[in-house]
C-alpha cells in the first residue's frame with residue numbers, strides 16, 4: 124500500500140474487474156511513413172543551425188518529427204477564430220499569433236497542412252508567404268529584430284482532414300457523423316490551425332468557434348460563454364496556462380452539456396454524445412473524485428478548467444488528454460479516465476522537449492492507473508508488475524527501451540506505456556513509497572507549466588532518494604529486451 128492515505132470521502136468502490144487499458148488501438152501499424160533514424164537526424168541537422176541564421180528553421184530539431192515546430196521565435200498566445208459546418212465540412216479560420224523573435228528574422232515558418240491561406244499580415248502589414256509541404260513560410264515586409272514581439276494574422280479556409288502518423292493512426296481534424304473529433308498528438312494541430320507545432324513551444328490560447336445552432340464546439344480550459352445569432356452559435360474558450368499545440372481541441376458535435384463546480388471550486392464542463400451518455404455516466408461522475416485523488420498524490424491540479432468530451436469517433440480509436448478536458452472516442456472506462464486525468468500533470472503541465480521522451484507521459488499516466496487500482500480495491504501495482512514481467516522474452520513489451528522508441532512509429536507502443544510504468548514501479552520499490560511520491564510531486568511542481576527531460580527526472584530521483592539509480596534506469600528504460608530479474 125502506498126503511504127498516502129486517501130481521504131475517506133475520496134475512496135471509490137472497488138472495481139469489479141480492474142480493466143486493463145491496452146495501448147491505444149491503432150489501425151494496422153504502417154511503418155513505411157517513418158524515415159530511418161539516420162535520415163531523420165540528417166534532415167534535422169540540415170534544417171538546423173545553418174538555415175537558422177536569419178530565416179528561422181523549418182523544425183525545432185526533433186529527430187522523430189524533423190519538420191515539427193519551427194526555430195527563430197516563441198509563441199506566447201494563439202487567438203483562434205474558427206467556423207465549421209459539419210455538413211459541408213468547411214472550416215474558416217483566422218489565427219492571431221503573438222510571438223517573440225529569438226533571433227533576427229527575415230522570414231519564419233509556421234506549420235500548416237492542407238487548407239488555403241488567403242492572407243497573412245505581420246504587425247498589420249501584408250506579408251508574403253509560400254507553402255512548402257507542412258511549412259507555411261512567411262516573409263514579413265520588415266525584418267523582425269531579435270527579441271521583438273510580433274503579431275501574425277493568418278486567414279485561411281478549406282476542408283480539413285487528419286494526417287496519418289508514422290504508426291498508421293489518424294491524428295488532427297477527424298470528421299465524424301455529426302461534427303469533428305479533434306486530437307493532435309503528435310502532429311495533427313497543423314491540420315486545423317497554423318502553429319509552432321512542437322511541445323517545446325507552449326502558449327496560452329483563446330478560441331471562438333462558430334457552428335450551426337444545435338451543435339456544440341468544445342475546447343480547452345475554461346468556458347467563456349456562447350451566443351446564437353442567425354442560426355449559428357459561437358462558443359468561447361480560454362486556456363490561460365501554457366499548452367502544447369498537440370493538446371488543443373475544437374471538437375464539434377451534437378452533445379449533451381453538463382456544467383458544475385466541483386467541491387474545491389473546480390469548474391467542470393462535460394460534453395457527451397447522447398449515444399454514449401448512458402455508457403459514460405457512471406465513470407464521468409467520478410471525475411472530481413479522480414482529480415481529487417490524483418491531487419493528493421501528485422500535488423494541486425494544474426489547470427483552471429476541467430471536464431470531458433465524450434464523442435463517438437471510431438475513426439480515431441483512441442482518447443487524448445487534451446488540456447484540461449480530455450477527448451474520448453467513446454464512453455471511457457474508469458482506467459482510461461484515470462489515465463487521461465493523470466496526463467494533466469504528466470505530459471500537459473510538464474511537457475516533453477522531444478518525442479523520444481514520450482515515456483515521461485505514457486509511463487506515468489499508466490502507472491497512475493496501477494496506483495488507482497491498488498488504492499481502490501483492485502490489484503496491487505506489484506501484482507500488475509508481476510503479471511507483465513511474466514510476458515515471454517519474445518513479447519512486444521520488450522521490443523525496445525521505453526526511453527528510446529527509435530522513431531515516431533513506436534511512440535505509442537507497449538514498451539512506452541507498460542514498461543514505462545514498470546520502470547516507475549521499480550523506482551518506487553527502490554526508494555520507498557514516501558520518497559517516490561515526493562519525487563512525483565516535486566517533478567510536477569518544479570516543472571509546472573514547463574518542460575522536463577528524462578535526464579532531469581533521473582537526477583531528481585537520485586537527489587530526492589540519495590541513491591545512485593543509474594543502473595535501475597539503465598535496465599528499465601535504457602535497454603531493450605527483458606531484464607533478467609524483475
Ligand code: ARG
Nearest residue numbers: 147292294308309441442443
Ligand atoms: N496520449 C494518448 C493516450 O495515451 C494516445 C494518443 C495516441 N495518438 C495517436 N496518434 N496514435 O491516451
Ligand code: ZN
Nearest residue numbers: 462484485488
Ligand atoms: Zn496516455
